[in-house]
Amino acid sequence: MxxxxxxxxxxxxxxxxxxxxxxxxxxxxxxxxxxxxxxxxxxxxxxxxxxxxxxxxxxxxxxxxxxxxxxxxxxxxxxxxxxxxxxxxxxxxxxxxxxxxxxxxxxxxxxxxxxxxxxxxxxxxxxxxEESPNTVQVGDLLIDRDRVSVTKGDVVIELAKKEFELLYLLVSKPGKVFSREEIFNKVWGTDVIVGNRTIDVHIRKLREKIGDHYIKTIKGIGYKFEF
Missing domain, CATH: 3.40.50.2300 (Response regulator)
Known part of the structure; x- marks a missing residue:
C-alpha cells in the first residue's frame, strides 16, 4: 500500500x-x-x-x-x-x-x-x-461486518472500530477461549505493537455497551463469548 x-x-x-x-x-x-x-x-x-x-x-x-x-x-x-x-x-x-x-x-x-x-x-x-460471513446472529445480537454495526434487539449499538473487530472475533466461535496473545494477533496483528492495557480497555467498553454477561474472563488465559 x-x-x-x-x-x-x-x-x-x-x-x-x-x-x-x-x-x-x-x-x-x-x-x-x-x-x-x-x-x-x-x-x-x-x-x-x-x-x-x-x-x-x-x-x-x-x-x-x-x-x-x-x-x-x-x-x-x-x-x-x-x-x-x-x-x-x-x-x-x-x-x-x-x-x-x-x-x-x-x-x-x-x-x-x-x-x-x-x-x-x-x-x-x-x-x-479475509473472507468471512457478512452477518453473525448470536442470541439477541446481530453483527453486520459490512456495515460495521451491532444491533441488540431493535437497538443499534455504536462501537469503535477495534471494539467491533474484537467482538466479531469472540462471537465467531462462542464458547472458545481466546488467549490474549491470539486476540492481539488477530485484531491488532503481529506487526503492531500496542500497550498492555489495550485488550482490557476494549473488553471493558464492550461490556458497557452490549452488557457485561456476554464476555467472560478466563483468569490467566484470556476471554470467551457466551450467551
Whole structure:
C-alpha cells in the first residue's frame, strides 16, 4: 500500500515537516493540517487511508477529532494512530477508547515510525482480504461486518472500530477461549505493537455497551463469548 494517502494533524510545524518528509520518502501521498478543526475538514475532502493525530492540540485535541471522525459515515474503518508523550498512560487509554488503532510515543524515531505506519497498513490490507460471513446472529445480537454495526434487539449499538473487530472475533466461535496473545494477533496483528492495557480497555467498553454477561474472563488465559 505504498501509494496510501496519509493525513498528519499536529499544531507543531516542525513535527509536521519532519513526519511529512519521512513519509514522502517512502512514496506515500501526504496531507497535513495544523489543528483538529482543519484536520476534520481535510479528512472529509481527501478521505485518507490513515490519519496521524497529535493528542495535545489547541481548539480541538486529537481524542475529540477521532471521536468526531468515527461518528461520520466513511470513517468507521479509517486507520487512526495517535502521537503521545511516553508517560501519558491516560492519553493512550483515551485514544484507544474513542476508536484509535494504535499510538506512537514521542520522541519519534524515523525508522520506528515508518515501520509502525507500514505495519498498520499491512494489517488493514489483510483484514479487508479475509473472507468471512457478512452477518453473525448470536442470541439477541446481530453483527453486520459490512456495515460495521451491532444491533441488540431493535437497538443499534455504536462501537469503535477495534471494539467491533474484537467482538466479531469472540462471537465467531462462542464458547472458545481466546488467549490474549491470539486476540492481539488477530485484531491488532503481529506487526503492531500496542500497550498492555489495550485488550482490557476494549473488553471493558464492550461490556458497557452490549452488557457485561456476554464476555467472560478466563483468569490467566484470556476471554470467551457466551450467551
Amino acid at each position: 505504498e501509494s496510501a494517502k496519509i493525513l498528519i494533524v499536529d499544531d507543531e510545524p516542525d513535527i509536521l515537516d519532519f513526519l511529512k518528509y519521512n513519509l514522502l520518502k517512502e512514496g506515500f501521498e501526504v496531507y497535513t493540517a495544523p489543528n483538529g478543526e482543519e484536520g476534520i475538514k481535510t479528512a472529509e475532502q481527501e478521505r485518507p487511508d490513515l490519519i496521524i493525530l497529535d493528542i495535545m492540540m489547541p481548539k480541538m485535541d486529537g481524542v475529540e477529532v477521532c471521536r468526531q471522525l468515527r461518528s461520520r459515515p466513511g470513517f468507521e474503518r479509517t486507520l487512526i494512530t495517535f502521537l503521545t508523550a511516553r508517560e501519558e498512560d491516560y492519553s493512550q487509554i483515551a485514544a484507544l477508547e474513542v476508536g484509535g488503532d494504535d499510538y506512537i510515543t514521542k520522541p519519534i524515531r524515523p525508522r520506528v515510525f515508518i515501520s509502525r505506519i507500514k505495519a498498520l497498513l499491512r494489517r488493514s490490507e489483510r483484514t479487508v482480504e
